[in-house]
Amino acid sequence: MKKKKQKKTAQRQIRCPVCGAMAVLRPAAEIYGNPHRRDQLYVCSNYPKCRCYVGTHPGTNIPLGTLADGDLRNLRIQAHRKFDEVWRSRIMSRESAYCWMADLFGIPLREAHIGLFGEYRCRELIRACDQVLENRQRVQC
Numbered sequence: 800m801k802k803k804k805q806k807k808t809a810q811r812q813i814r815c816p817v818c819g820a821m822a823v824l825r826p827a828a829e830i831y832g833n834p835h836r837r838d839q840l841y842v843c844s845n846y847p848k849c850r851c852y853v854g855t856h857p858g859t860n861i862p863l864g865t866l867a868d869g870d871l872r873n874l875r876i877q878a879h880r881k882f883d884e885v886w887r888s889r890i891m892s893r894e895s896a897y898c899w900m901a902d903l904f905g906i907p908l909r910e911a912h913i914g915l916f917g918e919y920r921c922r923e924l925i926r927a928c929d930q931v932l933e934n935r936q937r938v939q940c
């Protein structure tokens with residue numbers, strides 16, 4: 800089956816995983832109260848009752864991942880920092896690091912994105928990264 804390629808600027812139909820409502824594109828400036836922001840966010844239509852949202856890839860309307868509330872957003876940021884530390888430390892290349900992360904969870908490489916992770920995977924990734932950093936364990940992938 801041929802996959803239809805979506806336009807980068809097409810608005811995606813995504814749901815909030817917490818309350819099930821549809822997400823709507825809104826200016827980040829509005830949500831952050833920062834007029835200098837030029838990007839857009841997918842925000843839960845129940846916002847601000849539901850605090851879930853997710854950013855977009857620069858210059859597109861492609862979401863960075865699934866919508867998340869404040870706690871999960873912070874956890875994803877922490878997990879990303881740890882993960883970046885692993886490949887920045889040159890223990891493994893960035894490519895190998897993504898491959899290692901996919902292996903860690905037994906998921907395909909295209910799903911190895913922290914923006915898609917829930918709390919459990921974020922915590923597991925931080926733990927595994929700490930181990931790699933501590934042992935300077937090289938991973939062949």
Ligand SMILES: [Zn+2]
Nearest residue numbers: 815818843849
């Ligand atoms: Zn919601």
